[in-house]
Amino acid sequence: MFLKRLELHGFKSFGKKVQLEFERGVTAIVGPNGSGKSNIADGVRWVLGEQSARSLRGNTMQDVIFAGSDGKGPLGMAEVSLTLGGCEKKLDLGFDEVTVTRRLYRSGESQYLINKTQCRLKDILDLFRDTGLGREGYSLVGQGQIDAILQARPEERRLIIEEAA
Amino acid sequence: MFLKRLELHGFKSFGKKVQLEFERGVTAIVGPNGSGKSNIADGVRWVLGEQSARSLRGNTMQDVIFAGSDGKGPLGMAEVSLTLGGCEKKLDLGFDEVTVTRRLYRSGESQYLINKTQCRLKDILDLFRDTGLGREGYSLVGQGQIDAILQARPEERRLIIEEAA
Amino acid sequence: SKTKFSETFREVQREFQSIFVKLFGGGAAKLHLSEAEKAEEAGLEISIRLPGKRMQNMNLLSGGERALTAISLQFALLRVKPSPFCVLDEIDATLDEGNLGRFAKLLSEFAQDTQLIMITHRLGSMEAADILYGVTMNRENISQLVAVQLEAAAAVLGE
Amino acid sequence: SKTKFSETFREVQREFQSIFVKLFGGGAAKLHLSEAEKAEEAGLEISIRLPGKRMQNMNLLSGGERALTAISLQFALLRVKPSPFCVLDEIDATLDEGNLGRFAKLLSEFAQDTQLIMITHRLGSMEAADILYGVTMNRENISQLVAVQLEAAAAVLGE
Numbered sequence: 001m002f003l004k005r006l007e008l009h010g011f012k013s014f015g016k017k018v019q020l021e022f023e024r025g026v027t028a029i030v031g032p033n034g035s036g037k038s039n040i041a042d043g044v045r046w047v048l049g050e051q052s053a054r055s056l057r058g059n060t061m062q063d064v065i066f067a068g069s070d071g072k073g074p075l076g077m078a079e080v081s082l083t084l085g086g087c088e089k090k091l092d093l094g095f096d097e098v099t100v101t102r103r104l105y106r107s108g109e110s111q112y113l114i115n116k117t118q119c120r121l122k123d124i125l126d127l128f129r130d131t132g133l134g135r136e137g138y139s140l141v142g143q144g145q146i147d148a149i150l151q152a153r154p155e156e157r158r159l160i161i162e163e164a165a
Numbered sequence: 166m167f168l169k170r171l172e173l174h175g176f177k178s179f180g181k182k183v184q185l186e187f188e189r190g191v192t193a194i195v196g197p198n199g200s201g202k203s204n205i206a207d208g209v210r211w212v213l214g215e216q217s218a219r220s221l222r223g224n225t226m227q228d229v230i231f232a233g234s235d236g237k238g239p240l241g242m243a244e245v246s247l248t249l250g251g252c253e254k255k256l257d258l259g260f261d262e263v264t265v266t267r268r269l270y271r272s273g274e275s276q277y278l279i280n281k282t283q284c285r286l287k288d289i290l291d292l293f294r295d296t297g298l299g300r301e302g303y304s305l306v307g308q309g310q311i312d313a314i315l316q317a318r319p320e321e322r323r324l325i326i327e328e329a330a
Numbered sequence: 331s332k333t334k335f336s337e338t339f340r341e342v343q344r345e346f347q348s349i350f351v352k353l354f355g356g357g358a359a360k361l362h363l364s365e366a367e368k369a370e371e372a373g374l375e376i377s378i379r380l381p382g383k384r385m386q387n388m389n390l391l392s393g394g395e396r397a398l399t400a401i402s403l404q405f406a407l408l409r410v411k412p413s414p415f416c417v418l419d420e421i422d423a424t425l426d427e428g429n430l431g432r433f434a435k436l437l438s439e440f441a442q443d444t445q446l447i448m449i450t451h452r453l454g455s456m457e458a459a460d461i462l463y464g465v466t467m468n469r470e471n472i473s474q475l476v477a478v479q480l481e482a483a484a485a486v487l488g489e
Numbered sequence: 490s491k492t493k494f495s496e497t498f499r500e501v502q503r504e505f506q507s508i509f510v511k512l513f514g515g516g517a518a519k520l521h522l523s524e525a526e527k528a529e530e531a532g533l534e535i536s537i538r539l540p541g542k543r544m545q546n547m548n549l550l551s552g553g554e555r556a557l558t559a560i561s562l563q564f565a566l567l568r569v570k571p572s573p574f575c576v577l578d579e580i581d582a583t584l585d586e587g588n589l590g591r592f593a594k595l596l597s598e599f600a601q602d603t604q605l606i607m608i609t610h611r612l613g614s615m616e617a618a619d620i621l622y623g624v625t626m627n628r629e630n631i632s633q634l635v636a637v638q639l640e641a642a643a644a645v646l647g648e
């Protein structure tokens with residue numbers, strides 16, 4: 001299983017739709033301060049089901065919706081889609097390619113989709129439960145978080161091994 | 166008042182005596198990871214009277230004594246001396262040049278000196294009380310600590326202004 | 331006293347605004363005191379607007395933007411109440427090259443009145459320095475000082 | 490189950506030791522489980538020895554040494570239980586050029602089995618990448634993707 005594509009539209013600083021295509025190997029994302037690199041990492045975390053606004057640097061979840069800039073007015077919705085390939089054996093779905101989509105409206109209303117079919121947040125969380133995807137300190141390391149594993153209590157560290165086992 | 170000199174001997178990775186001379190303006194301290202740069206900052210903090218081993222990255226205060234390396238055995242004492250010039254108007258001492266020295270022995274015994282005269286820790290703390298020297302978030306910013314001022318509670322931030330006033 | 335505090339606060343407010351705009355090349359920055367019944371409960375609130383962006387929750391800032399905002403406030407305090415010397419350990423670590431350049435310019439301004447001791451890995455900060463001290467581990471694994479030439483440092487940094 | 494845990498633990502222990510030595514160019518690293526009455530109170534303890542130095546309290550490590558130790562453990566976990574992809578945000582920020590070079594070598598090894606997405610400001614990490622994505626703010630202050638050539642990135646980084 002591997003990451004194929006990520007689309008962000010109205011998510012944080014992505015006031016216009018942006019699409020990233022991924023290949024095997026190492027992808028480096030580069031650019032100036034405040035350009036949107038960590039926002040991409042937040043987009044991945046969010047579409048995989050992150051429920052804490054704080055861990056996305058927001059006060060409320062609506063903070064992830066594009067708030068406007070000098071050049072463009074605020075948007076009413078944030079949407080992120082993540083597409084994985086080679087899923088047939090790994091995910092319990094019978095498809096080789098799987099796209100998960102998450103939308104949030106200013107009203108607070110949310111939508112979740114798997115391969116364009118509406119579902120609940122729970123379905124997305126269940127889908128990825130045993131893959132380790134989206135887990136901080138394992139498949140996601142946030143900015144400034146690399147030494148969290150050293151700062152953690154020894155019992156918490158042991159849990160990381162247990163989850164891997 | 167300005168910094169003239171800093172001497173470290175047996176303090177952390179300074180297994181042999183090292184002396185830094187300072188001039189007006191900007192001094193940059195550079196070198197590889199683990200070479201001893203932050204240990205110099207710790208030396209300044211320590212000689213100005215730091216009492217928390219934790220803020221010097223130690224478990225106990227004796228952790229600041231050179232513990233030995235492949236090339237040299239552990240030492241029995243840590244000593245740091247800091248020399249300031251232009252002190253006549255600023256410090257209540259009647260000298261233009263002031264040297265403060267702090268020593269710690271493995272036994273836990275400490276010595277404090279101002280211009281080679283033994284004194285108590287309290288005398289060093291009183292000497293620098295109104296200068297702002299050695300205060301974290303003001304004249305000392307530790308590694309990774311620059312945004313502590315943003316993380317602080319608003320009431321704590323107001324206190325920083327009060328201390329400056 | 332209350333008037334000394336208000337006076338100091340206004341000066342820091344002014345310096346914070348001016349240094350912020352220098353470092354970010356634009357935008358705006360405000361400090362204000364929150365209302366509180368007891369004086370000890372009053373808080374110092376920060377609100378900023380980055381150039382070209384709208385005023386936002388401070389948490390949404392990027393790593394480099396946070397560092398530069400903190401540096402603006404730190405240096406505002408140092409300008410209003412200078413310390414004989416400051417030791418700053420890798421405060422430029424998260425700045426991109428553009429921000430680093432403006433930061434290095436600010437260092438040169440401050441060097442007139444305050445002795446700044448900067449521990450750094452960044453060439454831009456090294457170029458703003460009047461003196462360079464090199465620290466390395468010697469063969470016995472003890473810290474030693476070495477003479478550093480800016481060109482040699484640049485080479486080591488691969489620049 | 491208890492045996493699966495011991496098995497996983499031993500593998501992580503082995504990988505941690507081996508990756509640590511690769512990244513630091515020497516030294517030693519051990520993981521052990523502390524004794525506890527209840528299984529949930531057992532802790533994972535880390536003890537390391539840096540090349541040429543004596544075993545010491547982990548807190549005394551420098552910023553870069555901490556990061557490299559954490560990276561060793563992180564990558565040991567990823568080798569024992571690979572994730573389909575990883576997003577790593579500026580984990581190389583505090584590494585000096587020497588450590589960065591060894592880290593970049595490790596990335597190339599891992600790229601075979603795990604898709605690594607590295608947000609970075611460091612040229613060494615960019616050179617280890619198969620693909621480079623540039624992100625910038627456009628004139629309307631919206632994030633956009635731009636094509637990046639390594640030579641151009643090097644120039645911007647002043648290198």
Ligand SMILES: Nc1ncnc2c1ncn2[C@@H]1O[C@H](COP(=O)(O)OP(=O)(O)OP(=O)(O)O)[C@@H](O)[C@H]1O
Binds near residue numbers: 011031038065068393
């Ligand atoms: N909802 C939103 N609407 C508009 N802009 C936003 C929103 N949320 C965050 N931003 C902007 O995104 C920027 C931060 O982006 P990000 O954290 O991705 O930067 P970065 O590229 O990681 O930078 P650095 O290299 O400094 O870490 C901030 O300037 C912030 O104002």
Ligand SMILES: Nc1ncnc2c1ncn2[C@@H]1O[C@H](COP(=O)(O)OP(=O)(O)OP(=O)(O)O)[C@@H](O)[C@H]1O
Binds near residue numbers: 176230
């Ligand atoms: N008491 C001690 N005896 C011997 N060595 C010590 C002692 N205390 C700390 N050290 C060593 O000092 C080193 C850390 O030095 P320091 O924190 O100054 O590094 P640094 O130059 O700031 O590196 P970085 O660029 O990674 O921040 C560690 O390798 C540690 O083992």
Ligand SMILES: [Mg+2]
Binds near residue numbers: 143392393
């Ligand atoms: Mg970032």
Ligand SMILES: [Mg+2]
Binds near residue numbers: 203204308551
């Ligand atoms: Mg350091």
